[in-house]
Amino acid sequence: MHSVIEDLVNHIHQTGLLFTQACSPAEITRQSLSLAIRLIKSGRTLPDSLLAITSLPQASSAHNLLPQRAACLMTFLGLKFQLNDHYLQHLVAATFAVCSLKNNAEQKEGCQLFWREKRLLFFSGLLKLQKVALAPAPHRFLHPHRLNEEQSLFISVISLIKNQQGSMVSKLKPVIPRTNERDLHRFESLLKYPGEFMPGCAVSFPKGEGVFLFTLTPTTGAVLTASGDVEEKHLRQIKITRYQALSLNEWLSEVKACDAAFKPAVRHLIPDTYPVSRLPGDLQTIITSLHDTNTDIHKLSRRLSRMPVFSDYLKKTASLDNRLQLPVKDVKQAIMTYGLTRVGDMLIMRALNQRLHQRHFPLLAVCIRFAELVAAIASELAERSNVKQTPQTAALIATFTTAPLFTLHALKIIKHWPLQRQRLYQLTALQETETQPLPALSASLAKQWQQPARYQAVISHCSTLPAHVPEAVRADAALAGLSILLANKWLFGGAECEDTKLFQSQALQTLKLTPSSLSQIAGATGYLMWLPLRQRS
Structure with missing residues (x-):
């Protein structure tokens, strides 16, 4: 150290x-x-x-x-x-x-x-x-x-x-x-960390005095005592007597001695960063149970109840989705509202969004708004079209298609959203510096999150004209691409190029939808069609 x-x-x-x-x-x-x-x-x-x-x-x-x-x-x-x-x-x-x-x-x-x-x-x-x-x-x-x-x-x-x-x-x-x-x-x-305690300050404590070296946990710190020992002290036991009792070189020397006599384990001082590149381990167990046709619903409900981030989400969503909008207070009831497959897609989408949104950058709010709108449109299209996938599956696939927005380096150091001028069904304006197309990045992430091969295939083809997509995934891919197109058009505006018009025409034909259906979807998702005002340069 x-x-x-x-x-x-x-x-x-x-x-x-x-x-x-x-x-x-x-x-x-x-x-x-x-x-x-x-x-x-x-x-x-x-x-x-x-x-x-x-x-x-x-x-x-x-x-x-x-x-x-x-x-x-x-x-x-x-x-x-x-x-x-x-x-x-x-x-x-x-x-x-x-x-x-x-x-x-x-x-x-x-x-x-x-x-x-x-x-x-x-x-x-x-x-x-x-x-x-x-x-x-x-x-x-x-x-x-x-x-x-x-x-x-x-x-x-x-x-x-x-x-x-x-x-x-x-x-x-x-x-x-x-x-x-x-x-x-x-x-x-x-106020909690570092709070009052800075490295190198002189401190006193019951039965002694010394120098505060560094914080170990939000409640404890490493203190060099007058006898030369390094001890872990509770911060409530320590009283500061003087700041800057050491120079930087002296502090480094004391930390060097600490290396030999005391192996610190700094914990929970800086907020943890959770990897985006894999499915969380605790969620993996839940998903495995959801895919098991013989799973015990009571055990599954108890396990989910011990994970408030997921159980609260399910209960809140189920309360809004039932026809009478009656409050759902039981996890089991929430599971039965959707069924095992839909619950699995909902939990994965929830976990993925949490991982993607955990670190702030100037365009984070815009990326979240765009991704939410794409997912909402996909869900509405699944309800109204001839596809076999559920609205929850459509929203999950849509979330994977927009996931690279939260990982692209180019989007972290700009202040204004790069407007799409053509091919609104693709995110081409955002991948100028990327060597790999965004659909490939999205499909790779879906594979890392152990999503079915069909989901990965749909994501890979979502930016391709429906006429050129294999028939097995054509409708689902057209739905995902149309969701991106409509979100781009409705949220950011701009003229439509010929390629955009061709994609929309082919997608509507594939999904057996009419332009009037899009008006209904626009009304259903209108509550998401706004952008943060704060985008100063």
Whole structure:
């Protein structure tokens, strides 16, 4: 652990030296992005290492400490706030680069031109606030209605850096009154961790005193006692006597000793990230039971009851779906409302959406709205057409077709949805930088989630004209593609090209639907046809 942190500190310093040399904007950007990746990785392993670099005095202050401190704190906040990794990488890299360029006008101009040319919005956007980093009271520049999300976070980071003394709680006091309501809940998470305890502060506890090294869990921390032992102490037993009792080098030395005598297990400090690439293990057992024709409904209901995220969802949905809309309070009743197959598709869709939505990025709300509309349209088409699949299956397949929207790197670093100009049944405008077509990515994800081969085949052909799709999956593929087409047209507008008209005509013929059916579907899904207003550049 010590060697990793020490290497990180050296890497930060070496990257900072680039800005004092005749280095190209491309190299500066590349090195800043590379540094950001290392900071994010280290922050997940031991987040207090970022706090230590941010707050503890350093022996040699000949070089500017603001860039490394701001980058480390931006990384820490991004991990706490559950920002998407690629989005956070660009935020951290932009913070480091902008704070490093303040004394070199020629280099600054070159970087600005390069960032605009490459459409690196966060780099060029933060550069507009570069003078804020030099201001004695940066928090005064926090104006929620004048700044976008990235700029507000940047100024907050600089404000916290400038206020070196005290705990994170005390540093937040001048920032919170000027923070918009959107971000208040994020900063609330800092009250629990790190809260009052910062690495390297002197502490006292019953029968002794020592130095607080780092937090282990939300309720415990590693403390170096006066006798030289490292002990796990409950935070309620510890009282802070002085902040910044150690320099960064001294803290690193103590952590090195901790490596040999005490093996820490940092837990639940940074929100967990669950992999999107596989079906959750606990859900796999449920799905297996649902596919078993001899399954015991009582045992299945009890097992689902121990998983509130799924049982509550089933009961809520069943309450809305029955004709009289009577409240369903029993899991077994919810299962019987839909049947085993439909429940399986509903649970997989619920779990997939949770995994896809767990990390924030600027276009997350737009992606969620589009994906929800596609799934809703697919469900309505299944109700009204001649396909054999259930509305729940149609919605699940539609959710897989739009899943790449939440994983494409290109969508994590832009602020406006790329409008589709042609072939509205495909997501071509979103895959310019992808080597693999989006339907192939969707089908691969469906395979990883152990979906039937038929589902995978439907997903693979959903962007193909129905006339060119094998007859066995033609209707289902036409339904999925038509759902994307209608969602694109109804949500974002725009003129229809000839290919779009041809696809819609073939899909309606395949599904035995009329244009009037689409009007009914538009009315049934109209409650989803709105977009978030907040899409500032």
